[in-house]
Amino acid sequence: MPKRVGPRRPTQVEIAQRAGVSQATVSLVLSERDGAPVSEETRRRVQQAIEDLGYAVNPAARALRGMTVKTIGLYTFESVFPVDQRDFYHPFLVGVEEEAARLGYDLLLFTSANTAQRGVYAKGRNALLKSDGCVLLGRHISRDDLANLAKEGFPFVFIGRRDIEGAELSYVAPDYVAPTAALVEELAALGHRRVLLLRQSDGAEPGEDRELGFRQGARAAGLAPDDLLVEYSGGAGDIGADRVTGWVRDGVTAVLVEPSEDNATGVALAEVAEAAGVRIPDDLSVAFLGSAPAPTATRIWTSFEIPRVEIGRAAVRLLVNLLEGAEEPPLQLLVPCIDVRGNSISRVVRR
Amino acid sequence: MPKRVGPRRPTQVEIAQRAGVSQATVSLVLSERDGAPVSEETRRRVQQAIEDLGYAVNPAARALRGMTVKTIGLYTFESVFPVDQRDFYHPFLVGVEEEAARLGYDLLLFTSANTAQRGVYAKGRNALLKSDGCVLLGRHISRDDLANLAKEGFPFVFIGRRDIEGAELSYVAPDYVAPTAALVEELAALGHRRVLLLRQSDGAEPGEDRELGFRQGARAAGLAPDDLLVEYSGGAGDIGADRVTGWVRDGVTAVLVEPSEDNATGVALAEVAEAAGVRIPDDLSVAFLGSAPAPTATRIWTSFEIPRVEIGRAAVRLLVNLLEGAEEPPLQLLVPCIDVRGNSISRVVRR
DNA sequence: CCAGGTGACTAATACGTAACGACTGCGGGC
DNA sequence: GCCCGCAGTCGTTACGTATTAGTCACCTGG
Numbered sequence: 001m002p003k004r005v006g007p008r009r010p011t012q013v014e015i016a017q018r019a020g021v022s023q024a025t026v027s028l029v030l031s032e033r034d035g036a037p038v039s040e041e042t043r044r045r046v047q048q049a050i051e052d053l054g055y056a057v058n059p060a061a062r063a064l065r066g067m068t069v070k071t072i073g074l075y076t077f078e079s080v081f082p083v084d085q086r087d088f089y090h091p092f093l094v095g096v097e098e099e100a101a102r103l104g105y106d107l108l109l110f111t112s113a114n115t116a117q118r119g120v121y122a123k124g125r126n127a128l129l130k131s132d133g134c135v136l137l138g139r140h141i142s143r144d145d146l147a148n149l150a151k152e153g154f155p156f157v158f159i160g161r162r163d164i165e166g167a168e169l170s171y172v173a174p175d176y177v178a179p180t181a182a183l184v185e186e187l188a189a190l191g192h193r194r195v196l197l198l199r200q201s202d203g204a205e206p207g208e209d210r211e212l213g214f215r216q217g218a219r220a221a222g223l224a225p226d227d228l229l230v231e232y233s234g235g236a237g238d239i240g241a242d243r244v245t246g247w248v249r250d251g252v253t254a255v256l257v258e259p260s261e262d263n264a265t266g267v268a269l270a271e272v273a274e275a276a277g278v279r280i281p282d283d284l285s286v287a288f289l290g291s292a293p294a295p296t297a298t299r300i301w302t303s304f305e306i307p308r309v310e311i312g313r314a315a316v317r318l319l320v321n322l323l324e325g326a327e328e329p330p331l332q333l334l335v336p337c338i339d340v341r342g343n344s345i346s347r348v349v350r351r
Numbered sequence: 352m353p354k355r356v357g358p359r360r361p362t363q364v365e366i367a368q369r370a371g372v373s374q375a376t377v378s379l380v381l382s383e384r385d386g387a388p389v390s391e392e393t394r395r396r397v398q399q400a401i402e403d404l405g406y407a408v409n410p411a412a413r414a415l416r417g418m419t420v421k422t423i424g425l426y427t428f429e430s431v432f433p434v435d436q437r438d439f440y441h442p443f444l445v446g447v448e449e450e451a452a453r454l455g456y457d458l459l460l461f462t463s464a465n466t467a468q469r470g471v472y473a474k475g476r477n478a479l480l481k482s483d484g485c486v487l488l489g490r491h492i493s494r495d496d497l498a499n500l501a502k503e504g505f506p507f508v509f510i511g512r513r514d515i516e517g518a519e520l521s522y523v524a525p526d527y528v529a530p531t532a533a534l535v536e537e538l539a540a541l542g543h544r545r546v547l548l549l550r551q552s553d554g555a556e557p558g559e560d561r562e563l564g565f566r567q568g569a570r571a572a573g574l575a576p577d578d579l580l581v582e583y584s585g586g587a588g589d590i591g592a593d594r595v596t597g598w599v600r601d602g603v604t605a606v607l608v609e610p611s612e613d614n615a616t617g618v619a620l621a622e623v624a625e626a627a628g629v630r631i632p633d634d635l636s637v638a639f640l641g642s643a644p645a646p647t648a649t650r651i652w653t654s655f656e657i658p659r660v661e662i663g664r665a666a667v668r669l670l671v672n673l674l675e676g677a678e679e680p681p682l683q684l685l686v687p688c689i690d691v692r693g694n695s696i697s698r699v700v701r702r
Numbered sequence: 703c704c705a706g707g708t709g710a711c712t713a714a715t716a717c718g719t720a721a722c723g724a725c726t727g728c729g730g731g732c
Numbered sequence: 733g734c735c736c737g738c739a740g741t742c743g744t745t746a747c748g749t750a751t752t753a754g755t756c757a758c759c760t761g762g
Binding site: 022061063064 | 711713
């Protein structure tokens with residue numbers, strides 16, 4: 001790693017010489033604290049020298065003294081950084097940026113880390129140290145990385161709920177339990193008795209929470225445990241015509257889908273159902289436990305939206321609370337989702 | 352600015368103690384340079400200690416020693432940061448991010464600086480020092496800031512061509528001259544003799560370049576200097592029906608529009624022309640010297656597109672060349688634009 | 703006249719790293 | 733037998749800052 005080029009820039013020592021004071025006094029003037037015991041005359045001379053020489057404080061030296069550097073890191077476990085608007089995670093980035101700016105922090109995007117494909121602890125180990133603290137993102141997390149970070153005491157906030165054995169971590173996440181339970185109760189009220197939950201096969205906490213809400217809602221609505229079905233999908237390819245018609249033949253009248261980021265599963269389900277002659281919602285009610293495929297002229301999917309921008313903002317707020325010493329980790333926050341009333345569920349027709 | 356919290360992390364000294372060597376040797380092992388004279392046995396012991404204690408190099412200390420920290424800054428003179436997809440500058444951000452990631456640099460967004468509304472030299476003066484070098488962006492530049500940065504020898508690349516008196520700066524910019532000249536020649540070939548250039552009233556270099564191309568193209572096509580008109584627009588409100596009909600009455604058959612970021616001028620022109628009964632292109636040919644308003648079912652504006660993502664990439668490449676010592680500033684690059692063949696210009700009808 | 707206090711300033715130090723120059727064996731050339 | 737060069741290692745220093753523990757002159761009340 002080469003030396004930095006260009007002319008050296010002035011230091012506090014040079015300011016001090018020009019103003020005829022000591023370096024310590026320059027530092028005092030710069031820190032501008034209320035009770036700083038420095039005479040008006042001295043302060044003026046120092047500030048004049050700063051002006052003349054164009055002095056700028058050296059952030060590296062500050063950081064080495066253990067000061068914070070007013071920088072929040074953003075790291076994603078996904079393979080690309082969510083600057084592209086089509087990315088599922090893009091709204092989180094927007095929220096994080098907004099709130100960081102509002103609170104006077106710069107935002108460091110750890111773009112190099114994921115290309116190195118070694119995760120947080122790449123190369124020189126723990127690239128995140130360039131920031132005061134970090135917002136972490138993405139579905140394909142490395143649990144080891146999270147555990148290590150927590151053990152090291154590095155300040156970070158994860159977006160999404162995750163349980164790590166032996167370490168409690170700070171996170172802000174959407175509340176999937178409540179709206180899922182509400183949807184099940186609504187379906188029950190519409191006459192549905194046999195309901196299927198189609199989970200992502202990654203077995204992550206968001207899926208667990210949806211299943212928890214699924215069972216809570218069913219219990220509250222008095223559905224029989226035997227009529228609660230749970231299946232898994234590894235992606236669009238897992239949804240075939242025989243599978244969908246099989247559900248209907250089996251007496252299932254409603255399917256709750258845990259969406260993937262790209263919603264390929266959801267799109268596939270819609271296409272396959274149409275091709276197989278299964279009408280939505282007449283033959284099968286379908287709802288998404290999260291972001292649904294884009295609405296069309298005739299179809300608005302019943303679902304709920306994750307307030308992604310707001311979650312990004314909240315993550316930064318939490319992190320800054322940690323950094324500025326007001327709170328102790330873990331700090332955890334659940335954010336309510338927003339119901340989307342669609343036309344993809346309906347009252348069940350008895351035959 | 353408060354002290355950083357949390358437990359201290361291990362240093363090279365502690366690694367050294369555990370491995371039974373000196374701190375200098377640890378540093379040698381870590382630098383991993385080809386000709387590093389350290390025995391295999393020692394290297395192994397040191398690496399074991401690093402593993403055991405979970406050592407991570409301290410970026411602040413490195414930076415203080417004058418090393419680069421593999422971080423590229425991005426600063427915008429606009430009031431908001433272009434994370435929002437609707438922002439004119441968003442594609443630049445995408446390109447910058449891509450290339451930074453590819454070259455192994457992290458990307459530091461100076462979001463706090465613009466809220467402080469004091470520019471580059473806010474607060475502690477020159478926030479950009481947190482990065483090795485910086486990509487600068489935005490139309491509403493501060494010429495003082497640019498001049499100061501150049502004088503200080505801070506490595507940066509501006510996106511867009513700018514001339515600063517007494518300082519040559521590095522930039523990458525779209526070539527407005529060539530495509531503008533080509534458009535004028537095309538119009539002349541279609542029989543146009545009296546052509547108007549409608550400039551943004553900020554008088555910045557992009558406008559100058561367009562006017563240069565305007566005159567070059569006219570000369571090449573043999574148009575009379577008296578038939579070259581130049582007017583200015585301060586925004587959508589400046590475009591009234593009387594102004595547009597005035598052009599036509601004055602014998603103008605074609606208008607070249609320098610677009611603003613939000614293209615409000617262009618949209619206004621289209622609406623006003625239609626309301627005033629001036630048909631495009633039959634009564635008046637219109638072309639945009641840059642990004643045009645969005646196309647509709649019946650209208651594709653003749654214009655040329657700025658390859659914004661590619662420009663973002665190129666800016667990072669230039670900057671990294673500067674940082675890694677291969678080149679000396681100023682480094683300047685013009686990127687060709689992409690013609691958009693529309694239906695908003697046509698052969699002039701003699702009456 | 704002195705103890706104690708206060709306001710204004712400074713010397714010294716620590717932060718963790720990279721690099722330079724020195725030091726030690728040791729084998730080889732003369 | 734002596735010196736040279738080399739591989740391998742270490743001691744020391746510098747980077748620029750914030751802070752601690754002073755120093756010093758001057759004042760104030762007794």
